[in-house]
Amino acid sequence: MLKEFIAANDLKAELIEFTKPVETVSQAMKLTGAKADEIVKSIVLESDEQELVLVVLLGADKIDLAKLSQATKLTNLRLAKPETVLEQTGYEPGEVPPISVYGIKTILDKKVLAKKIVWCGGGSKNALMKISVKEIQSSVDDLIIEDITQQGD
Numbered sequence: 001m002l003k004e005f006i007a008a009n010d011l012k013a014e015l016i017e018f019t020k021p022v023e024t025v026s027q028a029m030k031l032t033g034a035k036a037d038e039i040v041k042s043i044v045l046e047s048d049e050q051e052l053v054l055v056v057l058l059g060a061d062k063i064d065l066a067k068l069s070q071a072t073k074l075t076n077l078r079l080a081k082p083e084t085v086l087e088q089t090g091y092e093p094g095e096v097p098p099i100s101v102y103g104i105k106t107i108l109d110k111k112v113l114a115k116k117i118v119w120c121g122g123g124s125k126n127a128l129m130k131i132s133v134k135e136i137q138s139s140v141d142d143l144i145i146e147d148i149t150q151q152g153d
Contacts, residue, residue, distance in 0.1 A: 001090055002123030005100035009139055013099075013131035021125040023094055025059035028128055032119050036060040040112055040120045042096040044085045044104070047074035052088055056098040056120075056136070057109040061149040071107060071146040097121045097129055099139040106140045110147045 006013050022028050028039045039059035045068070046052050053072055055063055065077050085093045089101045098106065098120050112118065115133050122129040137143065 002097055002100045002129070005139075011099075011131070011135050011139065013129055013135055015122050016128050016130065017122075017124075018126050018128070022122075022128055023125065028059070028119055032128065032130075034119050038115065038118055040098060040115075040118045042098045042101075042121050044080040044089060044093070044096060045077045046080040046084060047072075047078075048076040049074055052080055052084070052104045053077065054089075054096065054098070054101055054104050054106045055109070055148065056106060056112060057149055058111050058115075061109065061111065064148055064150045067146070068107065068148045071144060071148055072105065091121070091123060092125070095121050095124050095127075097123055098136050099131070102141075105142045105144065107148055108136065108140075108143060108145050109149050110145060111149065112136075113145065 025039050036059050040056055041059050043055045051074055069077055082093050089096055117132050119128050119130055
């Protein structure tokens, strides 16, 4: 699905397959040689309004739920259930890329804009994607750029 999206949109993003699952930022750092601030994570949250939000932020950062709630106008945001993530995105939690996800509002943390190239979920447990932040921005239809991380991060 992601491979086809990259090809159909003529993106320069690269999918890299590994022999074992990549489940944490530290594993991604070891496998790619990237620093923590060169890795982004894509997290799906759900709200009381039954809406989903895809949050894309630097690997070491944490979501400030109050800021996110204010940016999205949604209440009681929490991690989406694994079955909801799969059903709504086509990807399992931990596999979700920042692109190729339809019908869900995407919030890109402002700190990600300071990066040129990032590593992120590659659509499977054993893959990562290397992509430019500009390609993320140009490939997401419903994108909001906002400061949504906790202070001190």
